[in-house]
Amino acid sequence: MFKIFKAFVKKEVYHILRDRRTLLILFGMPIAQILIFGYAVTNEFKDAKIDVLDYAKDQSSLQLVQHIQSSGNFLLNRILHSEKEIEAGFKAGTSKLVLVIPESFGADLYGNRPVSLQLIADGSDPNNANTLVQYALAMILDFQKERLKLAENPFQVRVETRMLYNPQLISAYNFVPGTIALILLIISAMLTSLTIAREKEQGTMEILLVSPLPPLLIILGKVAPYAILSFINAVLVLVLGYFVFGVPIIGSLTLLLIICMLYVITALSLGTLISTISKTQQDAMMRSLMGLMIPSMILSGFIFPLASMPVVLQYLGHIIPATYFIAILKGIMLRGVGFNFILFEVSVLLGMTLFFLFMTYKKFKIRLE
Amino acid sequence: MPENIIQVEGLTKCFGDFTAVDAITFTVKKGEIFGFLGANGAGKTTAMKMLIGLSKPTKGMGSVAGFDIAKNPEKIKKRIGYMSQKFSLYNDLTVKENIRFYGGIYGLDKKRIRSKTQSILKELNLNDVAGTLVAALPLGWKQRLSFAVSMVHDPEIVFLDEPTGGVDPHVRRQFWETIYEAAALGRTIFVTTHYMDEAEYCDRVSIMVSGKIEALDTPENLKHQFKAKTMDEVFLKLAR
């Protein structure tokens, strides 16, 4: 039986190697996706226009504004006079960031009192906004360090940032978990459903069925190569994220890889389930695109935060495996949480997988109808 | 002596090093049913594409309906009908809509389209199903409708590319009757096929083997010449 299985996998490998399109999806897409998302958020910038709402209008506030401009990253656009003017700049697109300096700035800075500043960014372009805020923060801290040499203020400058339009800003780090979730889904689910549908379309499924091959072996032989490939891809994305973009893996790597494997199985079972109801490749493609890809991209919290969606969509988001997987990944990678903290998400994922596997087993036909 | 509606001399088509059609020469008389035979890949389709102005010859010359195939392909297209093996009908349009559509693309005026639609529906006995989607028609009806539609602009010559894919004896006979009828009205019919027994229905046939015309005569003379009982045997003797 193992020999048959091996022959099956070998055949599948030939199919993959000889089909440029599959190869491109397999290896081109993860790399392209992570690079696009990654570079979109870490782009260097110069002369970003900022507005300043200066209530203090004293020497120290002037010094702060000058200091912020000194790196060449920021350029003062306008001095605002009231809070009402803040949005106008965003709406006209003339400014991306507003620095609000309170009236007591100078006095607080030198008077041993907590200093608070406010940064308001245009969250509709979240990646950009995040970068701007990070840079501005760096400049403000730098300014504080310089001043501290002059006056010993035990209090740190407190900067309050506010994102207009997209309060739950997606950070660069979010893209790596999201991309892994999406890529595993595409490769495991879409490609397996496509390859099974192709056998039906070409009529080879007819011959396979009229052979002593047990149906389970057909499924396993089909999905095994893709399981391995998806896993390699997940690792590839992790490596790219870690080395190129410095996305950390704070938690346990072993736990992370085990969860990735679990999710691969979830996606594969979904893929085979789709293939049992699709007759042609086009059919399988449509079903995986509409049924998996698009919901997973939109409703999993990958691109748009789930919390800011209408309740109905939130519910929908909660039946998508990617939602849980992304939550787990973020937990392990970014917050470094252990197994105890992701118990709920893992059990949901496990439950879904068992359900899909059961459905696939139920739906898989030993005949043509 | 009837005039030649197709006249071809030394017609050649090369794709790189490969010569798909190798200096073929033949004529088709007006009103004739001409069978253009050959196995798959013998060069039939390539040759026919040159005749209907879809492909430029590499060498040689030819004329169809009085126009040069290299210089005036657009004029030829207006004067010929073409029916491909995968009927060009739209399955999701009704019988009537299909006729109207093709009348429209051949530039018939409204009055002409209306009268043409009526006459086709009447001739093919399709009045009852005029509003039915083509998809629901039996194969034989589709085939005849497709043929009628290819003649909606009253062309002098109709090219049929592998018209009898299905070999239902009933359907085939119905279809040949329709072809005979068109020929009786003075139309020239040019049929390509790889079914040798189809050849027996033609007035004259040419047999292409790897790019060359290896035989050209009436089916009867060919069978006589090759001492064969059927056209199938003629072909087998030619190909071996």
Added chain:
Amino acid sequence: MVHFESVCPLRSSSIRTSWNRLVMQAIQVDNISKSYGKISALKSVSFQVEEGELFGLIGPDGAGKSTLFRILTTLLLADSGEGHVAGNHLLRDYRKIRRIVGYMPGRFSLYQDLSVEENLSFFATIFGTTIEENYGLIKDIYVQLEPFKKRLAGQLSGGMKQKLALCCALIHRPEVLFLDEPTTGVDAVSRKEFWEMLKKLKQKGIAILVSTPYMDEASLCDRIALIQNGEILTINTPEGLMTEYDLPLYAVKYDDTYQLLKGLRKMPYTKSVLPFGDSLHLTVEAETPVSKITEYLTDLGFENAEIRPISPTVEDIFLELSRRTESKND
């Protein structure tokens, strides 16, 4: 044993089932029906294929041939009726059937992106055998493919593809071979070769059920069933089939075939007249003398029309039988 059955006809289906186990007909089909929604694809079809017999199922597209093949290869379930392949029940013993049959579907169903050799060895492996083990069976066919064994199956000519598909269907030494329209769309030379291969396989004791839309291939089978609209019109040997045509048949020839056709359609004695190549095949009421036909044609001005009595072809018989079935059904 077949002879024995004819003296001892068994009607009850349960007895017949056990009977099948004894005689082991290669294929036994009893009243199988199948419909897709409103369209009935098979209407109570019954026939048997003996061991080592080359049985042809002949009928046009849409006659139900492929449906029947899929039912017999356990790919589809019949709505009603029973069937056995080499003594195995279609429903109960489907696993066993899948081990012992070779099946070549109507379309070319091999992996186009695998080479000739890769396809063959894949199918050998999934049937738990190797190319070497059964090379003897496919040798005659495979030697023709060997020069191209590294070529991808998708790049083979039509005839070569059929040969490869046949090799793949044979590689596990099946007891019964199902070939669904193996010669459709294949050139005349390859068709002829293909039938020669089937003859050799038959001599090796493999029962073969082959379907074809080409009526002229009937004479190459041991027995044939003509099928139309899901109904079997007749089952006979090619020779026996000829005797089923009991009406006078003439070939009539005239320069203008179409005018002649229109003329003969109106003749009072005509039962049917159909174009057959460059002549018309005319069936008339029994006991119509030729002189009457000549007289009628002369009156219409077809003076030198040539009339000669002919023996029917399979196509004549098919057309006549399906005409009768239709008028019976109406």
